[in-house]
Amino acid sequence: MSYSLLYVDPDESTQTETAATLSDSLADLDPDISTAVSLAEATEALTVDLSVLITEYDLPDGTGFELIKKAQDVCPDAACILYTDADVSQLNTDDLHGAITEYVGKHSVFGDNRLTDLVRTSLTTTPHTDYPKPQTEAERLTALRSYALDDPKLVGSLDRITDLAAAHFEVEIASVNIIDDRSQEFLACHGAAEEWESMHREDSICTFTIVEDADVMTVADVAEDPRFASRSGSLIDMGIRSYMGASLVTASGLPIGTLCVYDNEVRSFSADDEAYLKDLATTAMNLIDAYARTPAMTDDGGAQ
Template structure:
């Protein structure tokens, strides 16, 4: 996932040095930097995709606080860091309390290191904030990792489940998905869904499905659902306008992902439709747990020999 960072400093050499150091310190992150030397040019760079704003306080046509105020409107989820030579005792931060992640002095011995730490934390927090996370997320992920989901026999069995689902609902796409920490991966797919690759969790419908109390979620039209306002274009490109998903629930009551069917036209799903897909999801989970138990037995027998 690309994270857009805006770095603002009237000193061109200083801002390029800051960008170079951040790229080096956060090389594992996919960062895309925009830079600006004035308030006006910085405001023009602000978009909803901006993950963080790093700004000097003194700008030729305003202040860093003016920019942070603009960011609150243009990209309210962005983290804002004041990275400046200006003495903090001369700055009144009352008006923007809560809007600034932190003040970092450029002349501090650990200034750049602290800036990198803050930016890394800001990005991680923003990623988490773009999609809902179950309260039992840690336990859920541990359960997911406990299964061997690469078994060819298991995947062949799950493929038959998606075949049944697609046939019943007369759709061109169906899949069994798992929800990892930051991604959605496809275990078994029918039809056009076979061409799909792992996607960012923030772009996924299924990350909402795993939160459903009744373990099934219906979306008649993604363009009419406010949860997918920023995701609808991606979903429509995949041929997903209507959606029905039923969760795969472990024997301990933890959800590892859903079985889903997709339609490229808007449509309604009945209570009987939901019940049918829920039953298929239960069968899919039974198959996963059966394969896990068989693998465990086989391992024990191998050790005994």
């Protein structure tokens, strides 16, 4: 298994020494250790597969807390360790919601040993995924599982939504998808998507869509996007060179899936395109809500 570490410290002398200590002490795990000296540089270095983030609190252009908040969006499964000279008792951690794994005093007794032990424990006991998760992951999974999504009438209605999306954007493939804890399921499909089977979440583009604040995401070229470049070949084989997806958002603001259109050519999408797809996704979610909340009816129109 590959382990990726990012160590952020504006004191380059301490940074070099600590990075060398980590490399030597964790040699059996063969970690890939990157370093940065500022919030901006560290933000650029964040990746979805980051295993451990170690940061000083005081950075020249911000704070370690700001960096940890950014890491929650990009690599929410990464362990975050504050390795600092700052007085932790004077820091306000209310907004971090338990995101920090541990605090270590940089110059405390056995500080280096404690840091190494924490990193080793984080690498060997914490499960990591190759995709981001919403901060409301547990709540959204509970919401998802409250719906009965196997009603043929619901699927038929959603099929019409995918037909409309495909026609409007002049693409051959569209789908309504459900993002479960480990997989993406195709609930309603147009075109070649009808032949697709469920896929692992780490292979899904849509798992990135549901963490977008705007509830819509576009990818002009999967081969050029660093999140998907490594698996762009398989995506292109499926007819996905460009992508636009809008989240299916419950009344409580929880994203349970997506409505997507796919093009086999490189393509950009306008703000109007995004707004239209988002409106269609809202309609799809309204249909899911309606079918989930409407009692089963008898043939004569009466409720059972």
